[in-house]
Amino acid sequence: MDLIEGVVICSTGSWYTVRIAKGKIVKARIKGKFRLHGIKTTNPVSVGDRVLLEPKPNEENMITEILPRKNYIIRKSVNLSKQAHIIASNIDQALLIVTIASPSTSTGFIDRFLVTAEAYHIPVTIVFNKIDIYTQKEKDKLEELISLYKTIGYDCLTISAINNEGIDAVKNIMQDKVTLLSGHSGVGKSTMVNAIDNSLDLKTANVSDSHHKGKHTTTFAEMFELDMGGFIIDTPGIKGFGLVDFEKEDLAHYFIEMRPLMVDCKFNNCQHIKEPKCGVKGALENGTLAESRYQNYVSMWNDDQQESYRNLSY
Ligand SMILES: Nc1nc2c(ncn2[C@@H]2O[C@H](COP(=O)(O)OP(=O)(O)O)[C@@H](O)[C@H]2O)c(=O)[nH]1
Numbered sequence: 334m335d336l337i338e339g340v341v342i343c344s345t346g347s348w349y350t351v352r353i354a355k356g357k358i359v360k361a362r363i364k365g366k367f368r369l370h371g372i373k374t375t376n377p378v379s380v381g382d383r384v385l386l387e388p389k390p391n392e393e394n395m396i397t398e399i400l401p402r403k404n405y406i407i408r409k410s411v412n413l414s415k416q417a418h419i420i421a422s423n424i425d426q427a428l429l430i431v432t433i434a435s436p437s438t439s440t441g442f443i444d445r446f447l448v449t450a451e452a453y454h455i456p457v458t459i460v461f462n463k464i465d466i467y468t469q470k471e472k473d474k475l476e477e478l479i480s481l482y483k484t485i486g487y488d489c490l491t492i493s494a495i496n497n498e499g500i501d502a503v504k505n506i507m508q509d510k511v512t513l514l515s516g517h518s519g520v521g522k523s524t525m526v527n528a529i530d531n532s533l534d535l536k537t538a539n540v541s542d543s544h545h546k547g548k549h550t551t552t553f554a555e556m557f558e559l560d561m562g563g564f565i566i567d568t569p570g571i572k573g574f575g576l577v578d579f580e581k582e583d584l585a586h587y588f589i590e591m592r593p594l595m596v597d598c599k600f601n602n603c604q605h606i607k608e609p610k611c612g613v614k615g616a617l618e619n620g621t622l623a624e625s626r627y628q629n630y631v632s633m634w635n636d637d638q639q640e641s642y643r644n645l646s647y
């Protein structure tokens with residue numbers, strides 16, 4: 334019997350929703366055991382997985398194989414079971430939605446996200462939303478951040494999701510890609526998605542409602558297909574993604590502009606904290622490395638609980 338290839342767009346535990354050719358949606362279960370090398374996972378198959386299905390008319394379709402994952406993001410479970418939950422796989426890019434005000438997003442939050450994404454090899458575009466409401470002071474802050482992150486090498490876009498401003502540029506980069514959406518609650522993720530594709534009609538919430546969010550946290554990510562082609566992965570209730578495979582000693586590596594600076598460090602195991610003749614601190618002193626980036630590096634490095642960047646909480 335011929336197997337059918339598809340993409341898992343929703344997983345609720347025992348049942349999976351799989352998109353097969355021509356946008357057809359089918360339900361499926363898992364046949365056999367799937368293991369992620371060396372890690373116990375609570376879910377063997379995740380949203381974004383490309384799978385092979387054994388079709389069974391009038392019966393349960395069976396997922397018999399997961400095709401190799403390009404990447405995946407996982408979250409450690411909060412208890413001590415050491416289990417991990419695969420949030421999503423095969424992500425092409427992430428969009429980090431940021432606002433300067435209502436609510437304001439700190440560079441600490443941005444940098445933690447960027448570091449994690451670097452560790453997963455997921456390219457990030459920073460999308461600054463709500464440009465319609467900023468005061469002159471906030472506009473100055475916006476320009477400052479755009480300049481900072483563009484200089485480092487991150488693409489930045491400015492939008493007003495509510496006014497449809499800048500949305501075409503967002504559509505452009507999302508077309509035919511699998512995009513993970515992230516950002517604080519209330520920054521306008523749902524509003525932006527609705528502006529991109531109003532057939533999705535995601536529920537938007539008032540900023541003041543955002544504290545209710547914790548009550549209906551589902552750990553299962555969902556993937557939405559865009560009319561223009563492409564998918565959005567929304568991760569409701571995910572307070573960040575963790576268990577990044579890197580050691581504290583390698584943290585600076587994920588602050589990408591620090592990489593070329595490290596060649597000037599005298600000690601090859603330099604952590605750029607207290608060591609003399611450090612290329613990173615040298616760049617900080619002569620102004621080529623941004624203070625906020627260095628401060629956020631130090632704060633992540635100092636966090637004794639390495640969980641802070643392994644299991645980011647935002
Ligand atoms: N002024 C302004 N408000 C916006 C914009 N985008 C979203 N909002 C508002 O911000 C609030 C939170 O938006 P929502 O899309 O639910 O944010 P999410 O939690 O990130 O999904 C809602 O009241 C939106 O109407 C924008 O571009 N400008």
Ligand SMILES: [Mg+2]
Nearest residue numbers: 522523536537
């Ligand atoms: Mg939302």
Ligand SMILES: [Zn+2]
Nearest residue numbers: 598603605611
């Ligand atoms: Zn150094």
